[in-house]
Amino acid sequence: MEFTPKNRATVQNMPKLPYAVEEALNRLRVNVSFLGSKVKKIMVISSAPDEGKSFVAMQLWRQMAEAGSKSILVDMDLRKSVMVDKYQVVREDNGKILGTSDYLASDDTLDKYVLRTNIGAGDLLPNKENIINPSMLLEGQKLASTFEELDENYRYTFIDAPPLNLVSDGEKIGxxxxxxxxxxxxGETPKAMVRNSIRQLERAGCPVVGIALSRAKGAASGYYHKYGNYYGKSYYGKGYGYYGKQGYYGYGTEPK
Incomplete structure (x- = not known):
């Protein structure tokens, strides 16, 4: 069912990125667009905390929206959300932001919670109130129907999900x-942990369509080549050849 967000918001703290970081993210955006029309709902996730997944989710959404692709970023890190405060998301009418957890626990329609933003063709479904155990919300039929509704309304739905090795939320969302x-x-995340994350996602029926290396200092180092060769050959074979031989994207240090 098509809908129009009832509230508008401004993202007041979108950082200006260094040229090299912006270009790396732009390459990521372009390659995501090569995935084809059937790949619309993309979960951005990490194995462990502090790997930069929320930064990647926000910046990929921004770039897609600024390029004119109708996109929404959904904050599904319901236990530890930072989006609203970190990026200073403010409703234009100064009203209270009601987010993902509020919506999933209600009988309301989606248009009351999605925010039309000042970022190109981008909308947000943020999360404001963190909850200790969102399992019931994630297992309910409402989440599935919500994703179907977003699929009908947006070219891309990006989902910021919690790290895989902490809780099972990511597998349910995936x-x-x-x-x-x-x-x-x-240079930080153990390869065994990454392999395990890929297996978890595969068991959930959610294929890994890309790997983004955060805080990369140079794609020529042996560490990155080991990652690239492993994932390129093992996971980006026939279906994902457009990622090239390496199958990863490197970008620099996340802005403070």
Missing amino acids: SLCDGALLVVRA
Whole structure:
């Protein structure tokens, strides 16, 4: 069912990124667009905390929206959301922001919670109130129907999900998505942990459509090539050849 957001918001703290970081993210955007028309709901996730997945989700959404693709970023990190405060998301009427957890626990329609923003063709469904155990919300039929509704209204739905090795939320969310973009902190995240994350996502029926190396200092180092060769050959074979031989994207340090 088509809908129009009833509230508008301004993202007041969108950082100006260094040229190299912006270009790396732009390459990521372009390659995501090559995934085809059937890949619309993309979960952005990491294995562990502090790998930069929320940064990647926000910036990928921004770039898609600024390029004219109707996109929405959904904050599904319901236990520890930082989006509203970090990026200073403010409703234009100064009203209270009601987010994802509020919506899933209500009988309201989606248009009351989605925010039309000042970022190109981009909308947000943020989360304001963190909850200790969102399992019931994630297992309910409303989440599945919500994703179907977003699928009908947006070219891209990006989902910021909690780290895989902390809770099972990511697997539940991933089962409703077309694919996952796995964010890996270069030189820090153990390869065994990344392999395990990929297996978890595959079990959930959510294929890994890309790997983004965060805080990368140079794609030529042996560490990155080991990652690239492993994932390029093992996971970006026939279906994902457009990622090239490496199958990853590197970008620099996340702005403070």
